[in-house]
Amino acid sequence: MGTLEKSKMQDLQDIIFTDTHKEVRAKAHEVARKYLLPQAAKHDHAHSYNEEAMSAAAELGLLGTWIPPEYGGTGVGILGLALVVEEFSKADPSFGVAFAVNALGSIPVIMGGTEEQKQKYLPGVARGEISCAFALSEKFAGSDAGGLSVKADKVDGGWAINGEKKWTTNGSRADLITCFAVTDPKSRSRRISAFLVEKDDPGFAIKKLEDKMGIRMVPVAETEYKDCYVSDDRLLGGRPGLGFKHSMMTLDWARPGVAAQGVGTAAGALELATTYATRRKQFGQPIAGFQMIQSMLADMAQQTEAARWLVYMCAAQADAGVSVNKTAAMAKCFATDTAMKVATDAVQVFGGYGFMEDYPIAKFMRDAKILQIYEGTNQVQRLVIARNLVKEAATHDYLGEFIPQEHQETFTEQELVTANT
C-alpha cells in the first residue's frame, strides 16, 4: 500500500468522525486505561460500583456526550455515545452498561420531555450529577412490554404510582428513574405513560438487589412503588398515553449503545486472546502459530470489525434523524451475538486459564451473555428486523414479474370466505 493510499485510509476516519467524536473517544480511552482495566476484577468480585471511574468520566464531560448542547451536553449524539461505550466496554463491559444506562434513562426526556423537563434534568445528567435508570420491565412483562401492570392513577395535582418493576439497571443508585405505568387500562394504543420518578419520592423503594452472572459492578434492582406520588409536571411530555411510543423510540435510539457494548466486549476479548496466543507456547512454539488458533482469531476479528461498522452506521443514521428501527435491531442483535461468540472463543484460546477467575477473560464471557437478553432479546430483534423486511417487500412491485404469478389460495383465506358468508 502506497503512502497516498495509507493517508486516504486515515482520512476515512476524518470523514466519519468529527474532532469532537475523536476527542470524546480519546477521553474514554484514558478513563478506561486508568480506572477500568486495573479495577474491573476488584469491582466484579465485590459487586461494587466503580465510583472513581464514573467521577472521572463526569469530570471529562463524557456524561454529556448524547445530550444536545442547548442542555449542557457535547452534542456528539448517538455516534459519540457508541464510541465512548465501546472504549469502556473494551476494558470492562460492566462499566459500558453502567455508563450507557444514563443514556437509556435520559433519552426519553430528550425525545419526549417538555421544555421545563429538559431544562430541569438534562444539564444535571450532562454534568454527571443526575444518574439515570429506565424502568419498563416487570416480572410478568419483559418482551411483551405492552403488558405492564404497574399503574398510575390520577390524584389531586399529580399521580399515584403502584406496583413493582423488575431488573431496573442502576435502580438503586439512580437519582432519576423513567418509570412506565398504565394510566388508561381500557385503551389499546394510549394505555401507558412515562413518569419522571426521583429517588426520594415518597412511596418509591428498592425491594431487592439482583445477584447476577455478569455485569456485577452495576446494581440491578427490583423496585417498589406504593402510592408513590409524583406531581403533574413529572408526567413525561405533559400528556398521558404517550408512554409506549416514548419507550419504543427510546429503545431504537439506545440500542446502538448496547450494540457498542457488544463491539467493545468483543474487541477487548479479542485483544486479550491475541496477546495470549502470541505468548503461550505449546509444542515448542507460540499457539498463535497453529492454524486452528489463527482461524479462530481471524473469524473473531472479522466478526468484531463487521459489528463495529454496523454500529457506527446505525448510530450515524440516528444522529441524522433517519428511522433506525431496523438497523438498530440489526446492530444490537449482530454486535451482541458477536460479543458472546468472540468472548466464548477467546476463553477457548486461553485454554484452562480461560476458565479461571484469576484473569479477566472469564468475566468477558460472563458479561457478554446479558447483551443478548436486555433491551429486547435477540429473538425480539430478529422479529423487528423481519417485520421491517416484510413491510419493505410490499414496495417491491418491480420484482413481481420475476416470481411465480399464480394466486395461491391459502387455508386462512378459505376460512375467511366461509366465515363471511
Ligand SMILES: Cc1cc2nc3c(=O)[nH]c(=O)nc-3n(C[C@H](O)[C@H](O)[C@H](O)COP(=O)(O)OP(=O)(O)OC[C@H]3O[C@@H](n4cnc5c(N)ncnc54)[C@H](O)[C@@H]3O)c2cc1C
Ligand atoms: C441484568 C438485567 C438488566 C436489565 N435491565 C433492565 C432495565 O434497566 N430496564 C428494563 O426495563 N428492563 C431491564 N431488563 C429486563 C430485560 O429487558 C428483559 O429481561 C428482556 O426484555 C426479556 O424479558 P424477560 O426476561 O421477561 O423474558 P421473556 O420475555 O419472558 O422471554 C423469555 C424467552 O422467550 C423469548 N421470547 C419472548 N417472546 C418471544 C417472541 N414473540 N418470539 C420469539 N421468542 C420470544 C425471549 O427471546 C426469551 O428467550 C434487564 C434484565 C436483566 C437480566
